[in-house]
Amino acid sequence: MSQTGVCYPKGFLANGIHCGIRKNKSKKDLCLIYSENICAAASVYTQNKVKGAPIAITKENLSNHLAQAIVVNSGNANTCNSNGEQIAREMAKLSANALGIQANDMIVASTGVIGQKLDITPIANHIQELADGLSVEGGIAACEAIMTTDTTIKEWHGSFVIDGKECRIGGIAKGSGMIHPNMATMLSFITSDVDISTEMLNLVIKEVADETFNMVSVDGDTSTNDMLTVMCNGQAENPQIREKGNNYAIFKEALFRVAKHLARAMAKDGEGATKLLTCQVVNAPTKQAAKHIAKSVIASSLVKSAMFGNDANWGRILCAIGYSDADYDETTIDVTFTSVAGSVDVCKQSQGVDFDEEQATQILKQEEVIIYIDMNQGKETAESWGCDLTYDYVKINGDYRT
Amino acid sequence: MSQTGVCYPKGFLANGIHCGIRKNKSKKDLCLIYSENICAAASVYTQNKVKGAPIAITKENLSNHLAQAIVVNSGNANTCNSNGEQIAREMAKLSANALGIQANDMIVASTGVIGQKLDITPIANHIQELADGLSVEGGIAACEAIMTTDTTIKEWHGSFVIDGKECRIGGIAKGSGMIHPNMATMLSFITSDVDISTEMLNLVIKEVADETFNMVSVDGDTSTNDMLTVMCNGQAENPQIREKGNNYAIFKEALFRVAKHLARAMAKDGEGATKLLTCQVVNAPTKQAAKHIAKSVIASSLVKSAMFGNDANWGRILCAIGYSDADYDETTIDVTFTSVAGSVDVCKQSQGVDFDEEQATQILKQEEVIIYIDMNQGKETAESWGCDLTYDYVKINGDYRT
Structure with a gap:
């Protein structure tokens, strides 16, 4: 295995395991993506008024525009139940403890059935094992762990140059039903080692999401849990992108390429699709x-x-x-x-x-x-x-x- | 056979035949509905920007809010072709000639495939036969002639009393795909022998369509040819309804009952539906x-x-x-x-x-x-x-x- 998807940029590690949320033991259901250092981070979310509980926690944690890791489960959307926010907060805390970072530097996401309680036990029992298994080769396992009815993994990576410095970018996504995104998509996580200000990152994510994920439709149903997150850790050591100039345009183009690839992959693997x-x-x-x-x-x-x-x-x-x-x-x-x-x-x-x-x-x-x-x-x-x-x-x- | 559907009110005749627009000779494809005297008439149409040619001609003919007959073909929507309006105008003229009325007292509608030229020949060859066959028992034949992928006929009728006068109302409709009406529906024609001013009729049709046909969806696709028409010939000899009082409410309730029944029938017979x-x-x-x-x-x-x-x-x-x-x-x-x-x-x-x-x-x-x-x-x-x-x-x- 090699460094692909979210592990392609410098300083990012990932892992995915089966912890027991899903009954089928051959299907991974818990994913962790981690940066060695704190990142400028931005998310766009579903515009569905009924929102998944993890979105509330992620919004709260991203109020300072910084994050260091992402935890995601599949098999249960943690939405429309009585204790969703509590469970999402607990997921963030358990993950942060296992990683030795602050809980408010965690991004949390869930995907799966709506309206059932998410049991924290399998996550609590396996989070340290998941964290210990983080590696630069874990991009595919992470990608597999966020799949629901997807039949293929969806990942992409590439590189670009800013003022002579090679920067890298990579991303993963999952579909494949309830896909008619509005300001966001189902789940997609994109990492880069570019150095960019949080202000510019918040701008570029909206511009790109609007032309890529928001232009996909599988079935006209806008999900409750859509989320696109971009994390940039600056390890490429380029001069920080702080304004909408040439370097902003270069990064936007790179982000667009990744997002468009993932959006097309999501459409192609729409539920039941033949083309x-x-x-x-x-x-x-x-x-x-x-x-x-x-x-x-x-x-x-x-x-x-x-x-x-x-x-x-x-x-x-x-x-x-x-x-x-x-x-x-x-x-x-x-x-x-x-x-x-x-x-x-x-x-x-x-x-x-x-x-x-x-x-x-x-x-x-x-x-x-x-x-x-x-x-x-x-x-x-x-x-x-x-x-x-x-x-x-x-x-x-x-x-x-x- | 008895007086049903659009033939239930006094003074309305109808007929339906196979004239040759459809290849399958067992399927009727031309429908005529006729009132012995001129009617107050109102229509609501699709809000799709791409509109069927017959809608343009019907709008033109209804500018005086009067009509005496309706001609409808199935098997071809007469939409998005080069000579649609000319053909729709010709349909009106041929039908008016066969009935001995004015062409601008005709309502014209078409349903079927979009984007193919509609050959006027089979209509021209059979319109007199269709007119000669008009009868008070022709409601079902008329209903059959407007079906496309419908598996059942959709008709309903009832009566109501205005100031001691019994009034009657009846209607037919067809679905069953491309059904997500906006301000109108696929095709529905409702007749009544009530006496009502054109102003009140134009008001009540919008109020009722909004709560009935516009609340149906089979597949989310709003058709190019949606049309609901109501024709009232006044043969019930009730005092004319001229304001939004008690008699208006009685007629609105009757119209609502017919429209709701037809809307539900359309939903139930949605393409492929089991329930x-x-x-x-x-x-x-x-x-x-x-x-x-x-x-x-x-x-x-x-x-x-x-x-x-x-x-x-x-x-x-x-x-x-x-x-x-x-x-x-x-x-x-x-x-x-x-x-x-x-x-x-x-x-x-x-x-x-x-x-x-x-x-x-x-x-x-x-x-x-x-x-x-x-x-x-x-x-x-x-x-x-x-x-x-x-x-x-x-x-x-x-x-x-x-």
């Missing part, structure tokens, strides 16, 4: 219109079902554009389907054009399909990601708790 | 909050999938309440599941309570399930209707055009 859908909107009159249109199309059950059936039913795309909350001219829209198998124009100036159905089916049969929408009325663009709606989505969600 | 879901919200702080919460819960893919699996996963209900666009206290919510098999409390004060899973499954297994949400913080109520999300929804929509 990744990307909706590209170009030449829209405003940025907001472009984003609302892209999000509306990717979230449409009818578009998603048609994509599952490899059916070039573009009328449903015009329909979804039509009910999006956006201002635009509805008479100038072109639609094209693209994949590795080629490209086919199906609608010009908001009207159907003759096309080869056979060819269209071949294009839609591929693992990634791009729905390309040219609004022909401005210069703004947006991109969103989602997946098809399949029998397996229904199967997974008809019987999730048992 | 009807009713979401009742009580004791909400505002009417708007009650409605937004009811609509959010009934539209959630995760709630709908859980209902298909008879899984009392109430956390998803709290989640859907949480992301609804409404102001309320999220800490005082009770949730109960009810059906003919009994009732089970699953959440009190926004927290899980112990319940018998076996009993809950039995309750959820029934053909109609009520999700009862007590907000415990005001006096406002709302009700919404939908259905479960099933394998068959995906099957139907993965391959709708072929």
Whole structure:
């Protein structure tokens, strides 16, 4: 194993184990991510009014914009129960004790079933073992421990240069149902050894989340526990990023790359998905219109079902554009389907054009399909990601708790 | 056969035939509804920005608030094509000629696939036959001719008394996918022999649509062709309803009863549905909050999938309440599941309570399930209707055009 995901930047260690929250012993359920030194840290959270208890504790602990470690459990969302905040606080305290750090330097997150009490016992019994097992090679184990119905791990890393100093960034994420993020996503944790002020970090996380995780939809349901956290420990020893200049732009681009990769991975592994859908909107009159249109199309059950059936039913795309909350001219829209198998124009100036159905089916049969929408009325663009709606989505969600 | 649906009120005739728009000859595809005299008429339409061509023509023809007949085809939505308005105008003209009335007294509607040209030929060839076959017993044939993926006809009728005069009302509707109406529904046509001013009719149709058809969701997709039309021919000879008094309230209640029945029938016959879901919200702080919460819960893919699996996963209900666009206290919510098999409390004060899973499954297994949400913080109520999300929804929509 090598240094991947959240362990790719200097000074970050991670681990993931099965502690007993989940009945299935082959599934890890407790994750720890740790930086050797204190980090500038920022989070964005779900805008669902019903919020998971861990979010309250994390917000409290991040009021000074500093953190050193993240503890996450899967198998139980610790939400809508009577003692959630107490348990989340206890998770932070137990983890901090095991790591020898302050409890208010912990970030806490949970994912899983809503509305059941989370038993602290398995966490208390195994937290020291989890902390003792931290290593620079633990990125994958950490990633596995936050999965619920995900079928693949989601991680990414890369590097960038600030004033001659190589900086590194890496991240992990989990989906894969109840995915329709608003200002945040399900769970994603991104680490970097860049040196950045807390003010700039709080700015960049919002800018990037808005164009990446917030542009994903699996099923239109915005979760109670969405959270994206970025921690930067400064071990790259670059001159600290303190303003929105060139270095800010370099870091933003790096953060964007990681976040976009993880967002796409989440969409591709949406519950029951057989393919990744990307909706590209170009030449829209405003940025907001472009984003609302892209999000509306990717979230449409009818578009998603048609994509599952490899059916070039573009009328449903015009329909979804039509009910999006956006201002635009509805008479100038072109639609094209693209994949590795080629490209086919199906609608010009908001009207159907003759096309080869056979060819269209071949294009839609591929693992990634791009729905390309040219609004022909401005210069703004947006991109969103989602997946098809399949029998397996229904199967997974008809019987999730048992 | 007897006088049912739109033919129940005095002076209304209807008919439905197969004219050749649909390939399957066993499926009717052309519908005509006719009043012996001119009617006060009102429509509400989809708020989708991409609108079907027939809506433009109907709006034009209803600018004087009068109409005498309705022509509807199924099998093609006459939307997003190059000559839609011309064809819709031609449909009105051909029908008016066959009936011997003015073209601008016609209401035109279409439902089916979006984005294909509608050939006027089969309509032109069969419109006289359709008109000649009009009868007071044609309500069911008319209803059959507007069906697409509907598996059952949807009609209802009843009577009420205004100042000692018996008045009658009846209606038909079709669903059953792309159902998430906003200010209107898919197609519904309601007739009455009541005498009512056009001003009062335009008021009551909006009030009733908002509480009935606009509270249904099958799949979250707001169609391009939604339309509800009410026609009143005055043959009941009641004193004309000209103000919002007692008689207005009596007619509103009758219209509400018909509309609610049709809305529920539409939800129950949602594409692939195995059961009807009713979401009742009580004791909400505002009417708007009650409605937004009811609509959010009934539209959630995760709630709908859980209902298909008879899984009392109430956390998803709290989640859907949480992301609804409404102001309320999220800490005082009770949730109960009810059906003919009994009732089970699953959440009190926004927290899980112990319940018998076996009993809950039995309750959820029934053909109609009520999700009862007590907000415990005001006096406002709302009700919404939908259905479960099933394998068959995906099957139907993965391959709708072929």
